Amino acid sequence: MKAAVKKEGVLIPKRLLKGVKQVEIRKQGARIIVLPVLASADPILELGSNPGHSGRRDLSAHHDNYLYEDDK
Numbered sequence: 001m002k003a004a005v006k007k008e009g010v011l012i013p014k015r016l017l018k019g020v021k022q023v024e025i026r027k028q029g030a031r032i033i034v035l036p037v038l039a040s041a042d043p044i045l046e047l048g049s050n051p052g053h054s055g056r057r058d059l060s061a062h063h064d065n066y067l068y069e070d071d072k
Helices: 059-071
Strands: 023-028 031-036
Touching: none
Parallel strands: none
Antiparallel strands: 023 031
């Protein structure tokens, strides 16, 4: 398959990306490689998946105070 490079770049047909939500684009020498990214590889998706317990009952209301109390 060939595709024209326009001002915005190259359009990859959706049918080639079936089921893919995100890709990683790398340049290796003269090659441009497009790799699918697994959802679990994105650390932002892991936030809150294993919360700890602080023992404080008002943490959600006063979290900034607890985080920065040593800065005072």
